[in-house]
Amino acid sequence: MSIRTRVDALLTRLATEPQFPTQGQTIFVDLARQEVRRAWIPLRIVHALLGGRGVNMFLLHNLLDETLQPIDPEIPLIFGTGILTSMVPSASRGNVTSWSPESRVLMDSNAGDYFPSFMKLNGIDHLVLYGKATRWTLLHFEGDQPKFVDAAPWVGLDNIDLRAKIAEDFHGVEGKDYGLAAITTAGENLVLCSGIMAGPKAIYARGGPGAKMGGLKLKAVLIQGRAADLTTARPHKLRNRDVALKLLNTSVVKNALKKRGTPFLYKPSRMLGAMGTKNNQETTWTDKLDAENIDPYRPGMEGCFACPVNCRPLNDMSNDLNVRHDKYVKGDGPEYVTLGKFGPNVGITEVTQVLRLNNICNDLGLDTASTGSAISWAMELYQRGIITREQTQLDLTWGNYDAIEQLLFMTAKREGFGDVIADSSQAVANGKYPVESLDYLMAVKGLTQSDPHDARILKAFALGLAVATRGMDHLRNRVTLEINAKINDSPDFKAELYGGPVAAEPNSYEGKELAVRRCENIYAVGDSVGMCRFTTKLFNSPSLPGYEEFADQVANVTGIELSKEEIDGIGLNVMGVERLINAKLGVTRADDTLPKRWFEEAIGVGPYKGEKIDRGEFDKMLSRFYEVSNLTDEGLPKPEWRGELEGVLTS
Amino acid sequence: MITVRLPEALSDGRSAIMTMDAQSLGDIIAKLDLGDDRDELFNFAVNGELVLHGEKDVELKNGDEVEIVVAIAGG
Numbered sequence: 001m002s003i004r005t006r007v008d009a010l011l012t013r014l015a016t017e018p019q020f021p022t023q024g025q026t027i028f029v030d031l032a033r034q035e036v037r038r039a040w041i042p043l044r045i046v047h048a049l050l051g052g053r054g055v056n057m058f059l060l061h062n063l064l065d066e067t068l069q070p071i072d073p074e075i076p077l078i079f080g081t082g083i084l085t086s087m088v089p090s091a092s093r094g095n096v097t098s099w100s101p102e103s104r105v106l107m108d109s110n111a112g113d114y115f116p117s118f119m120k121l122n123g124i125d126h127l128v129l130y131g132k133a134t135r136w137t138l139l140h141f142e143g144d145q146p147k148f149v150d151a152a153p154w155v156g157l158d159n160i161d162l163r164a165k166i167a168e169d170f171h172g173v174e175g176k177d178y179g180l181a182a183i184t185t186a187g188e189n190l191v192l193c194s195g196i197m198a199g200p201k202a203i204y205a206r207g208g209p210g211a212k213m214g215g216l217k218l219k220a221v222l223i224q225g226r227a228a229d230l231t232t233a234r235p236h237k238l239r240n241r242d243v244a245l246k247l248l249n250t251s252v253v254k255n256a257l258k259k260r261g262t263p264f265l266y267k268p269s270r271m272l273g274a275m276g277t278k279n280n281q282e283t284t285w286t287d288k289l290d291a292e293n294i295d296p297y298r299p300g301m302e303g304c305f306a307c308p309v310n311c312r313p314l315n316d317m318s319n320d321l322n323v324r325h326d327k328y329v330k331g332d333g334p335e336y337v338t339l340g341k342f343g344p345n346v347g348i349t350e351v352t353q354v355l356r357l358n359n360i361c362n363d364l365g366l367d368t369a370s371t372g373s374a375i376s377w378a379m380e381l382y383q384r385g386i387i388t389r390e391q392t393q394l395d396l397t398w399g400n401y402d403a404i405e406q407l408l409f410m411t412a413k414r415e416g417f418g419d420v421i422a423d424s425s426q427a428v429a430n431g432k433y434p435v436e437s438l439d440y441l442m443a444v445k446g447l448t449q450s451d452p453h454d455a456r457i458l459k460a461f462a463l464g465l466a467v468a469t470r471g472m473d474h475l476r477n478r479v480t481l482e483i484n485a486k487i488n489d490s491p492d493f494k495a496e497l498y499g500g501p502v503a504a505e506p507n508s509y510e511g512k513e514l515a516v517r518r519c520e521n522i523y524a525v526g527d528s529v530g531m532c533r534f535t536t537k538l539f540n541s542p543s544l545p546g547y548e549e550f551a552d553q554v555a556n557v558t559g560i561e562l563s564k565e566e567i568d569g570i571g572l573n574v575m576g577v578e579r580l581i582n583a584k585l586g587v588t589r590a591d592d593t594l595p596k597r598w599f600e601e602a603i604g605v606g607p608y609k610g611e612k613i614d615r616g617e618f619d620k621m622l623s624r625f626y627e628v629s630n631l632t633d634e635g636l637p638k639p640e641w642r643g644e645l646e647g648v649l650t651s
Numbered sequence: 652m653i654t655v656r657l658p659e660a661l662s663d664g665r666s667a668i669m670t671m672d673a674q675s676l677g678d679i680i681a682k683l684d685l686g687d688d689r690d691e692l693f694n695f696a697v698n699g700e701l702v703l704h705g706e707k708d709v710e711l712k713n714g715d716e717v718e719i720v721v722a723i724a725g726g
Contacts, residue, residue: 251690252723255660262725268694271720272701336725451725480724484691488704504704533726539726541691607700 001129003032003063007037010062011341013651014039019046020558021233022087024125025144026059031216032073032131041125045501046560048648049383049577050570051083051125053527054107056097057577059128060106061649066584070107071215073132079119079181079221080126086117087230088553089244090545092304094119095204096181100213101193102208102370102424103446103471105582105591109206110475110527111181113199115223117305118179120530123228133217136188140170143227150174151219158184158363159197159328162220170603172224174199175305178586182220183210184365186412190214191422193370193411197362201312201332202304205367207447207470208424233559243549245306252540257311258301262336262534263291263570268483269340269453273606276452277344278398279376280442280597283454284605287552293351294334296320302332304532311451311534315355323352331359334368340452341372346379347398357404364383364412371411373448374421380429380440393418417449428622442595445470445587456598456609458482460502460512463621467516467592467635469578480539482506487542499541507608509617513625520629521571522546529554572630576637576645589635592622653711655679656718677707679717682696694722 007028014026016038025054028037041055049055056078063076064563081094091107094116119127123144130432136151145176153169154162159160162182165175172178179198186194187210192327194210195203247253256264267290273283287293297317317323342348343358361368381387382396389395393416394403408486410418421433425443427433442449444465452472455461460479468476479498481487486506487494495501499517502511519538526536529550533539537546547564562570579587580598602612626633630641652670659667661683673679674696674704680686685693695702695709696718702709 251660251692255658255692256721256723262723264721264723265725266697268701268720268722271699272703354684475726476725481691483694483701483703483722485694485702485704485706487691489706506703534724543690607702647653 002235003065003076006063006065007128009574011037011039013042013312014042015042020045020560022052022230022557024081024120024123024228026126027144028128028147029139029146030131031129031133031137031218032141036146038392042058044648046083046650047571048573050525050528051094052080052085052093052525052530053110054570054574055126056080056095056108056125057574057581058649059126061577061581064099064581064584069283070101070104071211073130073216075099075276077209077212077216078128081116081119081124082528084550084553084557085530086120087232087236087557088249088531089240090307090532090535092117092307093527093530095527096196098209098212099585100207100470101211102426102446105445105447105585105587106470106578107207107209107212108470108578109204109209110533111196111198111202111204112304113202114305115179115181116174116197116530118223120229121226121228122223124223127620129216129218132215136217138222139218139222140219140308141221143225143514148613152469154219155188156185159200159365160363164223166220170224174517177637178222180222180424181222183213184363184412186210186365187214188219189412189414189422191366191411191414192326192376192424192426193367193422195367196363197365201362203367204474205369206450210365216257232557234556236553236556237558239549240313243545243553244280246543246549248308250541250543253309255534257534258295258563260291260298261301261313262313263294263313263334263339266290266339267338271606272457273603273608274454274457275344276340276442276449276454278347279345279380279440281380281453282295283603284359286349286479288349288405289339289343289351292615294355299349307532309535315359317352317355320352323356328356328359328363331355331362333362334358338368338372341368341376341389342404345372345376345452346404348401348404349399351511353401355531357408360408364408366408366411370424370448371408371421373442374424377441378421381437384440386434386437389516391451409555412625439596442597443473444468444472444594445591447473450474454603455478456603456613458506459509460515461620462594462598462613462618463512463625464516466594466622467625469575469582475523475533477516477523478539479512479515479519481542482515507611509621513621513628516625517628520575521568524571524574525550525567528570573645575629576641577649579631580642580645583636589633592635594618654716655683656716658693658721659721660721661685661719662670671679673711675707675711676702676709676717680707692721692723694720696720
């Protein structure tokens, strides 16, 4: 069945007018035929999956033809904005969803800055893109009306120059007048570790969204103006003030996120002996990359649309005479992920080198998690002699900064050995590495690890990485508070947070399934309302906004009343639908696992020296996770619940 | 004597590096008044190794270095 037939069938089941105040349209854009169709998501879907990531899953489930290939233009690329995006402090996020060309399982990636907010501000809740444009296209929305613009003037441009030229050509300021989601040359070249840039640094990163968008010959989506009527069901601004105060009074925001941002995490990870180093062959690294050593290069902090937190550190090395002074001398970032992936994981020790690689990746539109992982994988293969200088034409010795920088540009162009890095985790499947290379790939379900934390010690982290529906990614369910001794030493409080007893010891397997389940639910709800993960309860603090605030503001903004139990059930539903999608793509229990290294090689340093993952204990923990998640032994929704979900998805 | 390093957020007018007598981390927590009011942001490290549970019972010996570390999650 073609995508057009699927869209036709789906449209008969959607609403023809808004179902609640502030609801935006779902716009279907056939890029090949330049046709546009519109509908609204019915209330029964909203009650089950809310919006944003949740409703994206409803759309993908209905439109996915698993007999094709992920990059096929008949596989849609779906942008979604949270049901509260742009209307509640720190809710400035949205997701992009498809079948991942990088991992070959579910692709679902979240970004902030301005694009998701400008979707909502113009009455667009979901944007479903399919069909290959006959020429490179820029989709230009003024309000909710799209124009198909020949993208020739912007093709070949990377993020810095592209955003400058768009601002000039469309006479506006990003974030004030418009939101922009665009690919770089890496996306044009179908680089599997490329993302869709939603700002100077904000990126829909994971799973190869840049390549997926490039496969549609779509260079950019520009949404200009603020045309939507966002009159809420009830006044919501007073409650917004409570949310903002709660955010700003939380210690993690006040003392960490607003000051230095996420690089703070580098230090505790290395002190624990859990900092992924040299492709996780080692687990600690230099203190030269501790967050305070970035202070001299941080001129200030930035933030997403209407977010009071401003957690994004900027960088500027202009006063350092020892660094190259070109367009990469300043930029936006780094986050902890980039610091780890382009520091210890590739053997780099200098702050200025990490900052420069960060700025280059932002310009080239490369996901620093996947790209850094692909490079560290190559470096270990080089170290082991599995690949040689003859193949790479570069000296891939750990810490060889010049080779790493050169490789980034080669990757974006798919030149030389860059063509291998551009294939990311698919390098073996594409015949570029021998099969034995898979023993050293730090990936789950085809997606390399998002963050640098080596999870052989913290078993809740390990379980989360194994069961995350998009692959090895901490942002789906990380039980971050497991790293805090005060909470670990408060069993009653911990049990209240996670809905049952969870062992105090981070390396114990007991009860960790409860904690992962609770986090996976609330984070899925957060993605569906559009809330930032950093400021969602349980990710960084038990004191941040959670179900109570989400339910109150969903009621105020939309008029839809949801109990705490119902909203928690929505989180579970989102995971359930994602597992149904993954099942169509061939995912089974065997894929809810971890890299071989973590089962077979022990941590060599620190207070947990000797720690690794025990296969038997892990398997029992996985079974318990399935049980508390209402999943079968194969990791699929149990029959009764599956029937309910399929009823929602197909009715 | 034990050397204790405080992060900026907890210095509260105190020196960033202090020395004190203590038999355990529990003693340090009491002397610095970081008990129940301390929030989830701060963890202790002893001689460069992070403590993730049972912190009050961690025994200290003369010359040990204790550091209070900011621990958050990132993306």
